[in-house]
Amino acid sequence: MSDILHTHQETASHGHHADDHHHVHAHHKETFISKYIFSMDHKMIAKQFLITGIVWAIIGGLFSVLFRLQLGFPEESFPILETFFGKWAEGGRLRPEFYYALTTMHGTVLVFFVLTAGLSGTFANLLIPLQVGARDMASPMMNMLSYWFFFGGSIVMLASLFIQTGPASGGWTIYPPLSALGQASEGSKAGMDYWIIGMALFIISQLLGGLNYIATILNMRTKGMSMTRVPLTIWALLFTAILGVLSFPVLLSGVVLLIFDRHLGTSFYLSDIYIAGQALANEGGSAILFQHLFWFLGHPEVYIIILPTMGIVSEVMSVNARKPIFGYMAMVFSMFAICVLAFLVWAHHMFVTGLNPFLGSVFVLLTLLIAVPSAIKVFNWLTTLWRGNIRFTPAMLFAIGFVSLFISGGLTGIFLGNSTIDIHLHDTMFVIAHFHIVMGVSAFFGMFCGIYHWFPKMFGRYMNNTLGYIHFWVTLIGAYLIFWPMHYQGFAGMPRRYLDKSSWVSFNQFHGLDAMITVVTVLVFAVQLMFVFNYFYSIYKGRRVRELNPWGATTLEWTTPIRPGHGNWDGEIPEVHRWAYDYGKDGRDFIPQTEPIGDKESSH
């Protein structure tokens, strides 16, 4: 290991001041195990979440490259695939079971393990105590357990990739009856059980983490840090945690009933099923019930993914535009509105299930209401940029890219949110295009934005800027090239789950388009690997941070030592006197939150 990570000890031992009882770990020497593995320091846990998330992102991204090969070149065979995957890719072509396993695991891994745990796990852990002014989380122990439950869930999910019948393959939404009956498909055998166990561990991890985030934000803020003074990242992470804590248990209850159906023969989701000519005894179950329980989590889940990035982007954008964020309270209220509406729109995923049309129209109305807070947020980002003194750091570019993608993807949500149009577009490539742009790629942009911006705080070094710019431009252009054409495929009715459409005359026109998408996918994936290289290289060899506050930001995390120890501040926790967005005020570039309000200062 390098010298970077070792400096925690040095800084931690400085802290024997009036409040030295806060410096828990200053009293005894930290071992490798207690510092890097079973660490209770929120900053180390954040790094653990991020690095585990990166590993998962590489795996999940690789899956998409593999199934894009099939979609782009259905006629070709790639002998190298057989070398790696054996019977799953006999003759160099993906078996249908393998294709469905790949798409299912791509969704599961990216939605849950990367964009939920990897994203909010990282930034909630890193930023909450640092930005509200706390030594650590409300319960460092639970925080550590949160990571290790996530790790355990990861191991189970990873193991499912290697079992004989393969991982779960019924789609990331695991709808019964397909997922409930082992006879129904290869992936519904042991792989499905691994999926359920892995996800149960994941949910426990999310609950432990979420409880901690909420308690820390509401109870452990430093003196003067009222809720109207916290940075927007904190508000975003608070709403994210509330959504998670209230919606994940419902998924858990849905999955518990699924286990009963799978192994005890109950009929929660199953009714009147013939399989291989045999009638099953199950009666009176409802597959739609599962969809309700699933989407009651599943819809808040997309906001669990996007809200933290909204907070990150707001903060980074304000810092790099050298302007206060436009409409702080409007930002808070729109996030609150999104948080409430998130629980009231789940059935818009179910317009084609035979939902009562009247009920459907209620859900259309509520769904379209989300456009209001979303548009307010976009307006505020644009007005924050307006006449700003913009510094185009990689983090800032990713923040601006996020807004671009969020607009593009958000607009197509209006199409899908209308039940009448949704009947045509449901389960087509249009849906793929919509959610990949609005919550997949844009969430990744928000995540990259946060990583480039807070890397100096995490490791005391900078990431390489040139690689950062290449990363940004290739990813932005690539993302649009990959997902924009999918809208047209969707309009033409091309279904999302078919692995070979060559026998449909109507889809033949898209053959070249699909090949282009695949080539771009491979390129974009390669550039992500370049980002991973930049990340790990910079941990050890990046340019060192020499100043406490490299970006000239107002928030508290930049008042800590360059490499803070466990406990974050050497002396007293600083007191806060103002909100987090005093940029370009009274002729000064920025005023830190810790500076008392001056006599002649103008009010904002």
Add this chain to the structure above:
Amino acid sequence: MDIVSNEQHKRVHPHKFTLWVAIASIIMMFAGLTSAFIVKSNLTGWRTIVLPKIFWVSTVVILASSLTMQMAIKSFKARDMQRYRSLMGVTVVLGLAFVVCQIVGFGELWDQNIRFKGSSGAGQFFYAIAGLHGLHVLGGVVALIVMVVRSLIGTRKLYSAVPAEVMGMYWHFVDLLWLYLLIFFIIVG
């Protein structure tokens, strides 16, 4: 570790607050299950159940355990550790007795030919929902045992009543949760 700084003493203790949020989370889980029950009970082939009498016994047992839990917190605050430990012990025994009663009740239902297999009905839901509730009670029993053992062999004297109060909150919550489930199954089931 002392995580509460001076200016934070006026607010709710973070651990208590955390438990309130956790309780909200558990409520969501049981709300999901019981609303699934309501949706399903309108479908064809639904079979209802009549709860065996033993569940009244378990209700009395868990109510009594809430009482002993509260008395244990009171004796902790009065620094009467001997009484605290014995009352916590009684709570453990009552908690276990509750779980045993539930299992006996499940057995009686099973003997009425209410099984997992086959067509759906209130029985299948009852096993799943009351079973999950039982697991939450068992989790509480484990926590109680840990607290008793800690107060017996702990090298440091504990003066903060917060852990005992947090335990009490959770225990009263699973008690109330059972009352809700009982009333739910009597009225809707």
